[in-house]
Amino acid sequence: MTAPNAFTVDIDRQLQLPIYLQICERFRTAIAAGHLRPGERVPALRSLATQLNTARGTVELAYTILVDEGYLQMRGAAGTFVSPSLPASIMHSLRARGANEQNSRQSTGNPAVPQTPGDARGVRPAPHQPAIAAAMSGEPRPLQPGLPALDAFPLKVWNRLVAHRARGGERALLAYPDPAGYRPLREHIATYLGLSRGVTCVPDQVFVTGGYRATLELLLRSLGRPNDSVWYEDPGYLLARGFLAETGVHLVAVPVDDEGIDVERGKQLAAQARFALVTPSHQSPLGHTLSLARRMALLDWAEQASSWIVEDDYDSEFRYLGRPLPALKSLDRHDHVIYCGTFSKVMFPGLRLAYTVVPERAVERVGRVARSMNAGSPTLLQAALADFVEQGHFARHLKRMRALYAERRVLIVRALEQAFGERLIVELPPGGIQFAARFAEGPDGPIDDVAVAARAREAGLAVLPLSIWYANAGTRRTPRGLVMGFANIASADDASRLARKLRACLDG
Incomplete structure (x- = not known):
């Protein structure tokens, strides 16, 4: 087994680019430059999270993206490795991008940033796609967006x-x-x-x-x-x-x-x-x-x-x-x-x-x-x-669910307001089974909602960061918050417990 080398990841918390995307970019650059070779083991999730002083979920999100893109392979207990057979097209793309970004930095003095929303050149594939798909599937979890009340279905x-x-x-x-x-x-x-x-x-x-x-x-x-x-x-x-x-x-x-x-x-x-x-x-x-x-x-x-x-x-x-x-x-x-x-x-x-x-x-x-x-x-x-x-049965089920959801949405909104105070802006949704709540900007700038959602995922909750729903998720002006479902809130006590649990994820 190939031992991990001394490769280190440096991140800049002053950048507008989210930490998980910075991690992805550091790995791509290191692979393209030959600092990480095919088949070489990379740092474990927990180890890298400790090194960067960030949430394990943030590193996990970055690794999931890199695995899906073909740069890394996860081999269970053996660890995570650079893919032993990186396609030539990937390497060519990485080197070209590295050259372009280097030229950009030399000419502007700033790191490359994503294009602005509404750019007619189109929307690029979302790098977080695999992690989001995983969050929306499998065993149902509290506050999962788009999930109806499974406890109330006439099974x-x-x-x-x-x-x-x-x-x-x-x-x-x-x-x-x-x-x-x-x-x-x-x-x-x-x-x-x-x-x-x-x-x-x-x-x-x-x-x-x-x-x-x-x-x-x-x-x-x-x-x-x-x-x-x-x-x-x-x-x-x-x-x-x-x-x-x-x-x-x-x-x-x-x-x-x-x-x-x-x-x-x-x-x-x-x-x-x-x-x-x-x-x-x-x-x-x-x-x-x-x-x-x-x-x-x-x-x-x-x-x-x-x-x-x-x-x-x-x-x-x-x-x-x-x-x-x-x-x-x-x-x-x-x-x-x-x-x-x-x-x-x-x-x-x-x-x-x-x-x-x-x-x-x-x-x-x-x-x-x-x-x-x-x-x-x-x-x-x-x-x-x-x-x-x-x-x-369908018509009766819809009628019951409208009444039930009308109650449950009030429970979670009240609980969130009590747990977060002015730090989370929550508006009572007029319809649907999910809603978006926005973070008020903190004293150090915009809240990193991706990191908050990653910590929430570690805590067993299934909220999603609001910023990643935007075409340009990395800019300072992109709204930050959480998208969450409320259909499975069983009681006021349940809502309060989940809101407090989510609030604990805000500050890490």
């Missing part, structure tokens, strides 16, 4: 319906699933959307998928073109941004304010973009609602540019002030809006069922691609879900 009813379908022995449930989805479920979805969201559609327009990522892949393959530009909310949904960046589309970060996505800014950056991905009812992660003026402006832009609007309506069922808002699709008179929904928030994420409603003129194309992808979801679960809806 006995669901198990009975699944067992009934399984015992029935229907041969269609054992065969390859219909790539467009189980027909009765598509019919129920079309009816539900017409009644609750104002979306007029027929079952043939509804396609059932294995989640929002699968939905995006289906839409891009069906309706996309090479080198498409895609408007993306800034800040915006992390996992979708990571997936889109992997597909090679040109992501254009369009700023979000209190009225939602800034359509005029989007037109300035990329007027002929092929797609615009938006969360109009409950902006992810800020929670704003897209104003009527912006909705009409967005629809006008799509018509003039012959573009598609992808409406991600991920948790609009949960609205605590009045009735759920009408979908953007309900205002669409020229068939440019593609509506996307999911059962992950209203049922449970392990179900892995979502759906999209495509304009009639796109049904044939999307259907053809769905068949070629063989993208069907398990028929057994779709059939059980259709029964769940048909027998009225």
Whole structure:
């Protein structure tokens, strides 16, 4: 076994670049320069965290990024090593970047920093993507964003319906699933959307998928073109941004304010973009609602540019002030809006069922691609879900959850206010099952929310740093805070305990 060499990592706490990104950059540079050789062991997580006087979670996040990028390999108890077979393309890229950064430092006297938000050159892949995906999967943890109340789901009813379908022995449930989805479920979805969201559609327009990522892949393959530009909310949904960046589309970060996505800014950056991905009812992660003026402006832009609007309506069922808002699709008179929904928030994420409603003129194309992808979801679960809806359990469950979440959001907000005082700015969310809280700037400048979230993860909590939802996460003006869920807060005592635990992570 190769012993770790005397390689040391230096970080500069005066830089605006987060510590975990500085660690990543030091390792990349050392590998490119030959100071760390293929197959060589690197310092252990705890050892490096002690050396840098930083949280173990911060180092873990950096190592996870480097592993995903192919620079490092984790070998369990044996330790972490430089990848023994670094691709030549990686080494070439590293050396080129090192030369560019050296030239930049010589000409400006400052370290290279990420591009500014809204840059029409596009959004780069988020380096934190693997760590975030890991935080959002596996065993549920307190304050996890986007996680519905698992303790309140009618599991006995669901198990009975699944067992009934399984015992029935229907041969269609054992065969390859219909790539467009189980027909009765598509019919129920079309009816539900017409009644609750104002979306007029027929079952043939509804396609059932294995989640929002699968939905995006289906839409891009069906309706996309090479080198498409895609408007993306800034800040915006992390996992979708990571997936889109992997597909090679040109992501254009369009700023979000209190009225939602800034359509005029989007037109300035990329007027002929092929797609615009938006969360109009409950902006992810800020929670704003897209104003009527912006909705009409967005629809006008799509018509003039012959573009598609992808409406991600991920948790609009949960609205605590009045009735759920009408979908953007309900205002669409020229068939440019593609509506996307999911059962992950209203049922449970392990179900892995979502759906999209495509304009009639796109049904044939999307259907053809769905068949070629063989993208069907398990028929057994779709059939059980259709029964769940048909027998009225779905409507009753939604009604109960709206009341329950309205109570639980108040519990956690009060507990956070009591635990953090003026150090955390918390606004009661009007809808959804998660919200973003902002840190007040401390005496030493902006709070390092990535480090706070890393410490929280070590403490067993699943909050996410707010800054990384922005295209340019490393600047001083990027808002810092935490994104957290509240649907699984069981009681006032539970809320107080979790808030105190989170507060302890603020100062390390």
